[in-house]
Amino acid sequence: MNSKRKERPVYRLAGDTGLSVEFGEAIDPDINKKVRTMAAAVKNRKPDGIIEIIPTYRSLLFIYDPVRIKPKHLMALIEDLESTIDTVGEKDVPLIEIPVCYGGEFGPDMDNVKASSNLDSEEVIRLHSQPEYPIYMVGFTPGFAFLGGLNEKLFTPRLKTPRLVVPAGSVGIANNQTGMYPIDSPGGWQIIGRTPLTLFAPQRKKPFLYKAGDKIKFIPISQDQFEQIKKEENM
Amino acid sequence: MAAIKIIAPGGYSTIQDRGRFGFQNMGVPLSGVVDHFAFDVANMLVGNPDNTPVMELTIMGPSIEILKKMDIALTGAKMGITVNKTPVEQWRSLRVNPGDMISMGQVQSGCRAYLAVSGGFDVPEVMGSFSTYAGAKIGGFKGRPIRAKDVLKTGEVPLLKTERVLPQKEVPIYPTHVTLRAVPGPQDDYFDAGIHTLFTSEYMVTAKADRMGYRLMGERIPIREGMPKSIISEPSIPGSIQIPPDEQPIILLVEQTVGGYAKIATIISSDLGRVAQTTPGDMLRFEKIHLETAHSLIYEEKDKLERIKKHFTAQQSKF
Numbered sequence: 001m002n003s004k005r006k007e008r009p010v011y012r013l014a015g016d017t018g019l020s021v022e023f024g025e026a027i028d029p030d031i032n033k034k035v036r037t038m039a040a041a042v043k044n045r046k047p048d049g050i051i052e053i054i055p056t057y058r059s060l061l062f063i064y065d066p067v068r069i070k071p072k073h074l075m076a077l078i079e080d081l082e083s084t085i086d087t088v089g090e091k092d093v094p095l096i097e098i099p100v101c102y103g104g105e106f107g108p109d110m111d112n113v114k115a116s117s118n119l120d121s122e123e124v125i126r127l128h129s130q131p132e133y134p135i136y137m138v139g140f141t142p143g144f145a146f147l148g149g150l151n152e153k154l155f156t157p158r159l160k161t162p163r164l165v166v167p168a169g170s171v172g173i174a175n176n177q178t179g180m181y182p183i184d185s186p187g188g189w190q191i192i193g194r195t196p197l198t199l200f201a202p203q204r205k206k207p208f209l210y211k212a213g214d215k216i217k218f219i220p221i222s223q224d225q226f227e228q229i230k231k232e233e234n235m
Numbered sequence: 236m237a238a239i240k241i242i243a244p245g246g247y248s249t250i251q252d253r254g255r256f257g258f259q260n261m262g263v264p265l266s267g268v269v270d271h272f273a274f275d276v277a278n279m280l281v282g283n284p285d286n287t288p289v290m291e292l293t294i295m296g297p298s299i300e301i302l303k304k305m306d307i308a309l310t311g312a313k314m315g316i317t318v319n320k321t322p323v324e325q326w327r328s329l330r331v332n333p334g335d336m337i338s339m340g341q342v343q344s345g346c347r348a349y350l351a352v353s354g355g356f357d358v359p360e361v362m363g364s365f366s367t368y369a370g371a372k373i374g375g376f377k378g379r380p381i382r383a384k385d386v387l388k389t390g391e392v393p394l395l396k397t398e399r400v401l402p403q404k405e406v407p408i409y410p411t412h413v414t415l416r417a418v419p420g421p422q423d424d425y426f427d428a429g430i431h432t433l434f435t436s437e438y439m440v441t442a443k444a445d446r447m448g449y450r451l452m453g454e455r456i457p458i459r460e461g462m463p464k465s466i467i468s469e470p471s472i473p474g475s476i477q478i479p480p481d482e483q484p485i486i487l488l489v490e491q492t493v494g495g496y497a498k499i500a501t502i503i504s505s506d507l508g509r510v511a512q513t514t515p516g517d518m519l520r521f522e523k524i525h526l527e528t529a530h531s532l533i534y535e536e537k538d539k540l541e542r543i544k545k546h547f548t549a550q551q552s553k554f
Contacts, residue, residue, distance in 0.1 A: 012421035015501030016529035018472040020421050027467060039260075054260045056469045056493065063259075063472060066530045067537070139262040139470060139493035142371050146468070182262075183371050202361050202373045208261050 106194035143182035162188030250375035269511035273311035277351035280308035287355035296339020312345025345409035354390025474502035
């Protein structure tokens with residue numbers, strides 16, 4: 001038996017309006033896929049009284065209106081769908097390309113990552129822009145994607161002193177994770193580059209460029225290309 | 236049209252409605268008012284539809300100049316409201332006229348007050364809500380708390396035909412010692428003796444208390460021997476009682492999305508407003524209740540609001 005996968009999902013009460021369903025106890029692509037396929041399957045059934053469906057690494061949180069749905073009915077629905085989700089394959093996973101201008105003023109911590117990895121910046125950029133990173137979950141700030149699959153040569157500890165403001169668009173590394181800052185926010189990640197794309201645009205028809213389950217690929221660009229895309233973004 | 240000019244902004248005053256739904260999976264927190272009862276009654280008092288945006292005031296109220304004739308109501312924390320320096324009551328409608336100066340002071344009891352105006356505050360809708368989420372500079376008035384010299388607009392609606400007053404017996408009191416009801420979980424299995432500690436000791440609200448969360452201080456609540464000190468990051472809901480490494484509980488509120496610490500219990504939704512009305516130094520106790528009891532309390536809360544709503548419509552039809 002695969003030890004990282006449980007026989008049955010574990011249900012946890014989150015107060016009188018929340019039900020959390022755990023599919024395992026690890027950060028693992030298969031468990032995460034189960035979470036997301038179950039989220040989609042429940043959403044598809046459009047049950048009355050479900051207010052939010054929030055997929056995360058290994059658990060799925062439902063926020064419900066207890067006047068309209070009882071948790072036992074929600075659990076029954078999940079049990080009912082459970083037999084179907086393993087067989088549902090993920091077809092056509094969207095691959096989102098994120099242009100990134102690495103190093104220089106946009107990547108103030110490139111030297112830290114070079115020192116920690118013993119690589120030159122060309123190699124850091126190559127290794128960072130090579131993978132198609134799966135998005136395990138989105139949270140912390142609007143549009144902040146938790147990505148899996150960073151090359152372990154690039155693992156770099158967080159900054160000792162977090163910055164009070166990391167500019168929106170910054171791309172960074174923290175230990176075994178890599179990610180992007182969609183809004184100006186405090187943060188301790190090692191910043192190695194910046195994307196000219198607006199990752200969170202509340203007034204845009206689609207405020208976000210990606211969702212959990214999509215894949216991200218970083219495309220290295222020059223400073224000139226950065227300025228050009230930025231100009232187009234602001235038009 | 237321009238309705239209110241801010242003379243002094245008060246402690247932390249933001250435009251809020253019930254919250255921004257449907258984007259928590261994208262890291263956008265619920266936001267919205269923290270005390271739903273005071274919010275709902277404020278709108279009823281000025282004849283607004285449900286979920287009309289109001290101004291949430293914290294600890295210290297603003298001073299404002301009225302620019303157009305309208306009805307206003309102040310509910311929630313007691314802030315000693317005056318109209319042209321004459322003290323007036325809260326939890327009732329007030330007809331105000333251009334040139335009137337309204338002043339709200341330091342809280343005398345409670346923490347958050349709600350200012351409703353006829354037609355509601357006219358601010359742009361952002362992702363389905365009027366609520367301010369200052370962390371991402373979105374919603375409400377320019378995505379931020381109000382400042383001196385801001386001029387706010389309100390919707391155009393007919394004014395009340397008769398004034399509205401909440402019956403005294405329905406007006407909540409905000410004591411400094413509060414017992415909050417909670418359902419154990421989602422990670423109650425991470426604790427053993429800590430569960431007993433949580434439900435039998437008293438915790439003080441510290442100065443670190445805002446719309447994101449309330450940090451408490453009291454008996455330490457250690458994680459059970461052999462359990463990990465943190466969990467794989469997952470979302471929280473308002474009312475979650477999270478235990479970080481310093482073993483002092485934090486009540487998470489409406490501007491929080493994901494976290495990596497175990498949550499020992501969750502305050503029931505009917506008691507969240509009572510958390511919102513506590514201030515640093517207040518003492519909290521927790522009472523364990525069953526999920527079914529919590530759900531029946533939600534019905535009671537709904538019935539209470541229905542009763543108040545009927546009271547106002549009956550009052551109206553008498554004239």
